[in-house]
Amino acid sequence: MSQSIYPCRSSRIAARKLGAEMMIMCASDSTLFTLNETATLLWEGADGSTSLEEIVANTICSQFDVEYAEALRDAEILAHQLASHGILLLTNEPMAASRVG
Amino acid sequence: MSALLEEMNEKALQLGIPLSVQLDLTYRCNERCVHCYLDHDDRGEMTATEIKSLLQEMADVGVFILTLSGGEILLRRDFFEILEHARKLTFCVKLKTNAILIGEREAERIRSLGVESLQVSIYSHRPEVHDAITKVPGSLSRSLSAIRFLKARGLKIVIANVLMAQNRQDYPAVRALAAELGVDCTLDPTITPKMDGDRSILSLNADHATLSAVFVEEGLPSSVGDSCSPSSRVDESVLDSLPCSAGHTACYVSPYGDVYPCVQFPLPSGNIRHKPFLDIWRHSDQLNEVRAIRLRDLASCSQCVHVPNCTRCPGLAYMEGNVRGPSTQDCEKSFARTGVPSLNLLSRKGSRPKLVQIQHLRATTVAF
Numbered sequence: 001m002s003q004s005i006y007p008c009r010s011s012r013i014a015a016r017k018l019g020a021e022m023m024i025m026c027a028s029d030s031t032l033f034t035l036n037e038t039a040t041l042l043w044e045g046a047d048g049s050t051s052l053e054e055i056v057a058n059t060i061c062s063q064f065d066v067e068y069a070e071a072l073r074d075a076e077i078l079a080h081q082l083a084s085h086g087i088l089l090l091t092n093e094p095m096a097a098s099r100v101g
Numbered sequence: 102m103s104a105l106l107e108e109m110n111e112k113a114l115q116l117g118i119p120l121s122v123q124l125d126l127t128y129r130c131n132e133r134c135v136h137c138y139l140d141h142d143d144r145g146e147m148t149a150t151e152i153k154s155l156l157q158e159m160a161d162v163g164v165f166i167l168t169l170s171g172g173e174i175l176l177r178r179d180f181f182e183i184l185e186h187a188r189k190l191t192f193c194v195k196l197k198t199n200a201i202l203i204g205e206r207e208a209e210r211i212r213s214l215g216v217e218s219l220q221v222s223i224y225s226h227r228p229e230v231h232d233a234i235t236k237v238p239g240s241l242s243r244s245l246s247a248i249r250f251l252k253a254r255g256l257k258i259v260i261a262n263v264l265m266a267q268n269r270q271d272y273p274a275v276r277a278l279a280a281e282l283g284v285d286c287t288l289d290p291t292i293t294p295k296m297d298g299d300r301s302i303l304s305l306n307a308d309h310a311t312l313s314a315v316f317v318e319e320g321l322p323s324s325v326g327d328s329c330s331p332s333s334r335v336d337e338s339v340l341d342s343l344p345c346s347a348g349h350t351a352c353y354v355s356p357y358g359d360v361y362p363c364v365q366f367p368l369p370s371g372n373i374r375h376k377p378f379l380d381i382w383r384h385s386d387q388l389n390e391v392r393a394i395r396l397r398d399l400a401s402c403s404q405c406v407h408v409p410n411c412t413r414c415p416g417l418a419y420m421e422g423n424v425r426g427p428s429t430q431d432c433e434k435s436f437a438r439t440g441v442p443s444l445n446l447l448s449r450k451g452s453r454p455k456l457v458q459i460q461h462l463r464a465t466t467v468a469f
Contacts, residue, residue: 012215014193016165019116023109023165025193027215030257032105 003092007055007079008048013087015043024087033087038064042075046088048095052079109165113350118163119382121351123364126152126183127172128356132199132235134222136265136305138293139172146356149179151374153186155354158378160190170197170364172356181210188214195220197261200247201240208250218257220287221248225271226278234267248282258284264315265292265305272315290315291430294420296367306430312437339408340397344415348391352382362391366416368424391415391424399425405444407435 009015014025022035022043035043038060045055056072064071082088089095113120127146128139147155159167167187174180175198187194196211196219203211211219221244225231231241248258260279262272272288279286290312294300307315343349347363348370354360358373360381370388371381382388394415397403402413405427412435417428427445436442442450 011188013191014165014215014217015191016160016163016193018109018112018118018120018163018165021112025165025217027217028255030217032103032109034105034109 004051004053005076005079006048006051006091006094007042007046007083008089008091008095009043009046010087010089026086028086031085033085039078039082042078043082043088046079048089048091051094052076110346110350113163116163117383119159119350119352120164121166121168121346122159122164123168123170123351123353124152124155125170125172125354125356125364126174126177126180129176130171130173130199131176131201132173132237132240134224134235135267136234136263136292136302138295138302140295140297141172144357146177147358147374149182151358152183155358155373155378156183156187156190156192158373160192162379162382165193166195167192168195168197173202174198175202175207181214184211184214184216188216193217197222199235199240199244200251201237201243203247203250205250208247208254208256211251212254212256216256218259219251220259220261223248223260223262223275223278224265225268226274227271230268230271234265245282248284252283258282260284260286262286262288263292264288264290264307264311266307267305269307269311273318288315290434291414291417293365293417298420300420303430306433309433309437312434313440316434316438340403341395344394344396344399344413347415348388352388354378360385360388362388363416365414366391366419368416368419394425399427401427401444401448406441407432407439407443411435411443 012027014027016023017040020037020040022040024033024035025031041059041063042055045059052075053072056075057068060066060071060075061068079088079090083090110120127143128141129143130137130139130141169184169187174196177183184194194216196216198219198221200219200221223231223241223244224234225241228241232238251258260275262275264272276286290307292303292306294303347366352360352362353364353366354373360370360373360378361367362370368387368391370385373381396408402408402411405411411431413431414428415424417430418424418426421428427443429445429449432443432445436446
């Protein structure tokens with residue numbers, strides 16, 4: 001069984017919800033991203049102390065008609081993509097602060 | 102503007118969200134620029150507590166891009182407290198500053214707080230010209246030092262150069278200086294009347310020959326490639342379009358809590374000390390009037406040959422006396438870009454455009 005991932009929003013970004021989407025701007029290179037409704041739920045749940053499994057089970061699966069295993073697989077891919085842009089930080093242990101740089 | 106930001110802007114327009122707000126923290130300044138439109142006395146600035154409360158309201162409403170400007174923002178002793186709070190609320194923060202109070206320590210703090218970009222005013226590469234405009238000896242040297250501190254920390258810097266009679270020959274060298282520093286550069290050919298209505302500083306505007314030369318320079322705003330041709334035709338969609346984002350997806354808040362459609366559009370629309378920001382944004386009669394205006398409502402401009410490409414600023418038109426009228430400064434820019442006078446310029450000279458009677462189809466160029 002793989003280790004849990006604890007995603008945490010970076011403090012180096014700017015973010016605002018616009019309708020159901022999330023706008024995110026990276027301060028480092030001024031790149032603008034938008035997250036769709038599902039990705040926004042993952043983003044909002046990424047407080048550093050909640051595991052990806054919990055976010056998927058409690059937030060995504062409770063709001064969308066999607067199988068847990070499939071949703072978790074998609075969430076892991078997305079979390080790594082966001083981490084590659086410096087938008088999320090991923091650790092295998094819960095973090096104390098809600099957002100870190 | 103990136104395509105994605107344009108898309109977000111369109112969405113914000115549909116949802117009635119002020120995506121972008123400029124908040125001036127103070128009108129006090131440590132420079133005395135000859136072209137400045139502000140009164141630098143402190144007439145009761147918002148406290149840090151009031152500003153933090155306003156920022157929370159703005160975040161709740163959906164404001165994303167927050168430009169902190171002045172006056173000189175670093176003259177506020179609580180500047181970093183306000184900036185830190187703005188970043189906690191995850192605004193995309195842009196700063197406008199002359200930067201002369203930014204040393205290495207301040208630069209590091211700005212970097213650590215995740216500011217998106219800083220705009221620094223540089224009027225000339227020559228100290229004798231820049232310092233004469235700011236009326237502060239040594240200001241160019243200090244601003245450039247600050248830019249180097251900020252750039253060394255990876256911050257995005259934009260040099261803002263205002264074109265005026267005093268520095269009309271220096272913009273190519275300022276652009277070269279920006280390239281040498283590895284930063285962006287913009288050139289603004291507009292002198293704004295003072296907020297109290299005094300238009301005397303408009304005499305500092307660059308003359309027609311300078312403007313014409315600027316507009317044909319590659320890479321400068323509204324270059325000849327963008328808008329040399331006045332217009333092929335004016336279709337309905339152009340006439341139904343919005344003049345600009347002021348009051349639609351953007352607004353301005355003064356250090357005293359006054360809300361205006363834009364920093365260059367001083368139409369008082371409410372004060373956040375008396376009403377919540379959201380109430381003003383949604384229900385102000387003034388903002389709603391601004392929102393109702395379409396190009397077809399502009400009696401003179403809608404008939405003008407420049408209408409599809411004109412940079413008409415509704416705020417400058419308002420300051421000229423009629424929010425639905427032309428902005429003569431923009432007419433002059435259109436004229437400088439194309440060589441074709443606007444309807445407003447023609448009527449000011451007491452003449453009308455000549456009627457061209459076409460008797461035969463001929464391969465000929467017809468000019469006014």
